[in-house]
Structures are given as C-alpha cells and as structure tokens.
C-alpha cells in the first residue's frame with residue numbers, strides 16, 4: 001500500500017518552501033498523495049497573523065495544479081486547540097490500521113517534536129519523514145536526548161515506509177529554499193515584492209484581501 005503523506009503547518013502564508021518540500025517527498029518517498037492540513041489554532045506557537053479561513057484558501061490556490069496534493073480542512077473547522085496527535089488518531093480511524101501514514105516535516109520542525117503534545121504517541125500513529133538540508137542530517141548534538149533515542153531506534157529507509165503503517169523515521173536530503181512565511185509577511189508589510197517566493201495566485205489573494213499589511 002502506498003503511504004499517504006500529511007503536511008501540517010500554519011501556512012501563514014503557504015510558499016514555495018512548503019511546496020518544494022512536498023513535491024520532493026511525494027517523489028522520493030513514493031507517496032500516494034499528500035494532505036495539506038492548515039493548523040486551526042496551533043497550540044505550540046504564536047497565533048497566526050490571519051484567519052484559518054484565509055490560510056486555508058491560500059493553500060487551495062497553491063495546490064490547485066497538482067492532483068496529488070489535497071487540502072484537508074479538518075483543523076480549520078475545529079474550535080479551540082488542535083493537536084497533531086488528535087488529527088492523526090482521526091485519520092487512522094478513517095483510513096484504517098493498515099494504511100501507512102507519513103507525517104512530513106522540515107528538519108527545524110523535527111528538532112522541536114519533543115515539545116509537541118503527546119509526541120511519543122505521534123511516533124506510534126504515523127511514520128515521520130524529515131527533510132533535512134543536504135550535508136546536515138539529524139545529529140546527536142542539538143537534538144533533545146529522548147528524541148534522539150527514538151530517532152536512532154526508529155531510523156529506516158524510505159522503502160520501509162510502505163511496509164509498515166507507522167513507527168519509522170526516514171530522512172530525505174532536500175535542498176531547503178531560503179523562504180519562510182515570516183519573510184513574506186515582513187516583505188508585504190514593508191511594501192516589498194514577494195514575486196517568485198510563492199505562487200502568483202497566492203500573492204494576488206494576499207493583495208486582494210489586504211493581508212499582512214502590518215507585521
């Protein structure tokens with residue numbers, strides 16, 4: 001069974017860093033599709049600059065041309081705090097215990113995983129696929145000891161991801177684009193160009209709705 005990828009994020013706004021990460025992972029991990037799940041009210045970081053509905057609408061515009069990318073709005077629709085562990089439990093019950101699920105994330109997000117709610121349960125509900133910068137894989141130094149312990153024990157090849165429903169950690173060397181949502185928000189607030197940092201329909205949406213005019 002081909003694994004299904006899950007890419008959560010605030011997407012405030014979505015940009016080519018997210019889209020290239022997803023495209024590379026789709027190809028290298030041979031995923032069936034990737035569900036983009038915009039966070040509703042993320043518990044572990046500051047409140048996003050714009051509403052979940054706007055962030056979700058921008059994801060929809062950004063992925064419109066790639067049939068293997070799907071918008072999943074379940075977190076946006078929820079009231080109150082939303083935890084990844086609960087979203088994974090829901091997906092597990094909808095898609096069945098045999099379906100391989102891969103939670104996709106950049107290396108920066110992986111190094112913070114031990115701060116997430118019930119993070120050790122997350123490791124049992126899905127595989128984790130980490131996109132790290134070529135030449136800078138996960139290292140013991142700079143990784144929380146408990147997280148590094150799981151990493152050593154669970155490290156597997158991408159081929160393994162299709163063989164088990166969950167529990168592995170795979171790494172993929174993916175060139176990181178030096179683009180962040182923070183950079184885009186700051187540029188809009190400063191009246192500077194954001195062209196080629198994100199898809200044009202998303203940039204147009206930002207201007208039409210006067211988003212990010214102040215940081």
Ligand code: ATP
Nearest residue numbers: 009010011017021105106109176177179180181182
């Ligand atoms: P912000 O600047 O507001 O913190 P962000 O651009 O880092 O936002 P998030 O929505 O927080 O975006 O990130 C969602 C996921 O995308 C995370 O797993 C993160 O590691 C990954 N990601 C973000 N930017 C990049 C990038 N330029 N290249 C590869 N992965 C990225």
